[in-house]
Each structure stands twice: as C-alpha cells, then as structure tokens.
Amino acid sequence: MTAAGLPMEIRAEGLPTRVRIHEVGARDGLQNEQTVVPTEVKAEFIHRLADAGLPTVEATSFVHPKWVPQLADAERLFPLLGDLDPHRLPVLVPNERGLDRALALGARRIAVFASATESFAKANLNRTVDEALAMFAPVVARAKDAKVHVRGYLSMCFGDPWEGPVPLAQTVRVCRELLELGCDELSLGDTIGVATPGHVQHLLASLNEAGVPSSRLGVHFHDTYGQALANTLAALQHGVTTVDASAGGLGGCPYAKSATGNLATEDLVWMLHGLGIETGVDLDRLVATSVWMAEALGRPSPSRTLRALSHKE
Template identity: 65%
Template sequence: MNLPSVVAQPGMPDAVRIYEVGPRDGLQAEKQLIATDVKLEFIRRLLAAGLRTIELTSFVSPKWVPQLADAADVVAGVDLDSARHPVLVANERGLDRALASGVREIAVFASATESFAKNNLNRSVDEALTMFELVVRRSRDAGVAVRGYISMCFGDPWEGPVSLAKVVHVAERLIDMGVTSLSLGDTIGVGTPGHVLALVERLEAAGIPRGVLAMHFHDTYGQALANVHAALTAGITEFDASAGGIGGCPYAQSATGNLATEDLVWMLTGLGYHTGVNLEHLVEASVWMAKHLRRPSSSRVVRAMASTDDRGQA
C-alpha cells in the first residue's frame, strides 16, 4: 500500500484529533433511506479502521430528516464504550430522547447568519441560541459534554460573505452558555487559508482560546486541505471529516461534500502525525458504503487506492 513520505513541519501542534461525521452529517441528506443495519455496519467498519470519535446520528424530527428517524436504534446498536460517540440534538425533545438512549456527548447546531438559521431552524440566530441555552444547561447538569457547531462561518448562499463579527457573536454566546468545544463550519466550502487564520485570530482576541476550536471544512471549491493546513499552523488540533467525503448540506444548494477523512489522514500522515487510523481499512469501509449509496466515493485518496478490479472504484 502506498503511503506518503513523512516530512514533519516545525511549529505545528503535537497531536491532532479526527472527528468523524460520516454516519450523521454524511448520511443525513441522502434521499434513499439507508437501513439501520447498514449504518451500524458502517460504524463498525469505521471503528475497526481506528477512528475514535464517531458522531452517530441526530435526534431530530423524522418529518424533517427522515434518514435519521432510527436514531435511537442506531445508538442502541453501538457499544458506547468503544469510542467517543456524540449525537446531534435540535431542541429539548431531541435532548430527552438522546439522554434516554444513554449518550454521553451531544452537539447543538447554530448558525452565524440569519438566512441559514431561518431555513434550518425556523428561528432567528438569537432565538436559536436562546433555545439552546436550556439544552446546554440540562446536558451539563447531566454530566454530558456539549459541542457547539456554528454553520456558515465563511460564507452564506443567501447572504454572501459573512463578517467575522457575526461568527464571534455566536461563538461567545455558545461559550457563555457552557459548550465545551466549538466546530466552525465552512458550510458551502468558500473559505480560504487567509480567512481561516483571520477568524481564529479574531476569536482569540475575543477571549475564545484556540484549544476549544475545531474546523469543519467542505471541499466545494477544492480548498478543504489547504484550510486544514492553515488551521494547523494556527494551532487548531481537531478537524471534522466524513469517510469517503459523503455528505453536504441539505439547506445550502451549492455545498457538495465534506472533507474526506481519507484525504485528511493522508495529509496528516505526511506531516508526521500518528492518527491511529489504518488508511487501507478506512478506504475499504468507504468503498463498501459507496456501494450502498450507489455512487463512487468523492475522496481522491479512495479513488487512488481502490482499483476497479478489486474494489469497484473507477
């Protein structure tokens, strides 16, 4: 198996965490319903490949996200001691279901822009944040860690460029209410390295340390890995990715896909990081899932490593 030559870069963080979102963010917008047993096998294969943070599902209304109507069944089918297994919740009803399922970590999903908040949550930015305050407080009281996603940090399909001040406002509110980490989303993939550095610096100036930040990049314009590298140089140590590059954003028509976990692992390996991920096994898991989705993986690494003859990839 080919692997990149290892050439470490001075001044980078000592270690990096991969936050796998394929089973939740990757599958949520799929129009064909994926059977629960297929989702569970996908998660099992991701675990076998060495991933140790895997976001399982989302406790949201089946009316709005029918793909995740089996959230409780997915959680019940996973050994929660096998790794970190966060779930997304949209409101207190979702939190009640999540807590009843025994999860130990949740995430809430806020927006930096009014248009996306309206389309995604049917609320204003501040109304959504007010709703999350009780969710976060109840979660922390129950000993459950809370991650805060912020979408549209770099651009919005309705509003265009997004000011750094808008992102900082939402980030401050989430930190003040008690979230333990923040994932900054380039939901439509328009971010560039300089923008990434400027946002990190602006957040730090507002008193939000780099150590609580994660980055969630989309590869719509081919900038995801360049943005990861920029974030690494800024001291960011956690990155969201989706096996095989599956997923996008159902509310943002120009979003084409998440950063592929394989592509991220390849770059991190070349930089000398020990991710704990067996890249060959991860590629096999993504190829397996691609067959169930009835389309080839969008990951460049998967395409390069998986031959037509033995893995069904062009």
C-alpha cells in the same frame, strides 16, 4: 496497501503532533442521501469506522423525522452500538425533546447546531440567531448537569449563500455566546466551502483575541472549491487540533443547495500522516470501509485518496 501507497513523512514546523479527527460521515454524510440507508448498514458503517481507529464517530441525530427522514431510526440505531464507548459516539440534538431522547439511550456526547447568519438560522431552524441560542440554552445547561460533553456547531462561519461573505465579528459574537452557554468545544463550519486559508487564519486570530482559544475549536470544511485541505492546514498552523471529516467525502447540507461534500477523511489522513501527525487511524481499514459504503450506496466516492489507494494492486 504497499509501501508505495504510503506518504513519505516529513514534518513541517509549527504543527501539532496529534490531531483528533471527528468523523461525521454516519450523520452529516448519510442525512443527505436521497434514499434511506438501512439501520443495520448504518450500524456496521459506524462499527467499521470505530475499528479503523477514529476516536469520535458522530452516530445520528435526534431531530424530528419530518425534517431529516434519513435519520428517523435514531432510537433503533443507537442500541445497536452498545458495544462501543458512548463517549466516542456524539449525537446531534436540536432541542430539549431531542436531548431527552438521547439521554434515555445513554448518549454521553451531544451537539447543538447554530448559525452565524440570520438567513441560515431561518432556513435551518425557523428562528433568528438569538432565538436559536435561547432554545439551546436549556439544552446545554441540562446536558452539563448530566455531565454530558457538548459540542456547538456553527454553520456559515465564512460565507452564506443568501448573505455573502460573513463579517468576522458576526461569527465571533455567536461563538462567544455558544461558549457562554456552556459548550465544551465549537466546530467552525464552512458550510458552502467558500473559505480560503487567509480567511481561516484571520477568523481564528479574531477568535483568539476575543478570548476563544484554539484548543476549544474544531474546523469543518466543505470542498466546494477544492480548498478544504488548504484551509485545514491553515487551521493546524494556528493551533487547532480537532478536524471534522467524512469517510469517503459523504455529505453536504440539505438546507444550503450550494453546499457540496465534506472534506474526505481519507484525504485528511493522507495529509496528516505525510506531515508526521498522529491520528490513530488505520488508513487501510478506513479505505476499505469507505469502499464498502460506496458500494452500498451504489456510487463511487469523491475522495481522491480513496480512489488512488483502492485501485492499487
């Protein structure tokens, strides 16, 4: 990449000096593929992402193969990552059986997946919100007993395709309950991409007022309406320092048809580096990795930054 392919660094007031990017492409991205990506390709993808400097690369999901067949190879994939620090490789677990499978392979970071709305809880977990939280309680407790880091994903924090805009108090309640279960951090999901910066700021302020500090929060924005970067900046201005993103913009949500791709990691890194915010990510290597994966999948990436940089001579 030439100097012309790098953003000018100009810091803005009130922003963090460093952001941790939580890479979800290998799990959240690939789980939405129509065809199953070979295990060896997934392993190489994860290794390339780690080599690009991404501090956490979500590796896979220990759900029943019936529900997410694209990730049915978790037991075969995770051992192929044995040369990487397992603290860098979060995995999703839906229940105690999933936790057993993850712990047996040496996983040290797990995530549970809750919903702020009843409709999505029913569609995704076939349970009410409270029933899902009850299911997660022993999972989180056992993980903490094993000294495993626990992330709580919360979907539909801003809007739901069946219920419409989600009341702030509703999202705050479920966030507080996840933390009370013992989650170390929460990821606030804009699953269908309807959030706008003001909404983001108000939700974060409401969470802070309810005793949930921004230091315990990450954000997970989808770019359905082109708002993901603007929403991310709003979250950074409010003190959030963990941002989920997907290499090449892979992913959506198999249970919400209106959910399009995740925020592209390349677009996020370009903005953060332009703001002088450290990420530890080598953008050249990241772009090369996403170009490689796009070729493996047989289609171009939606990431604007990737397209711009990969076409430079």
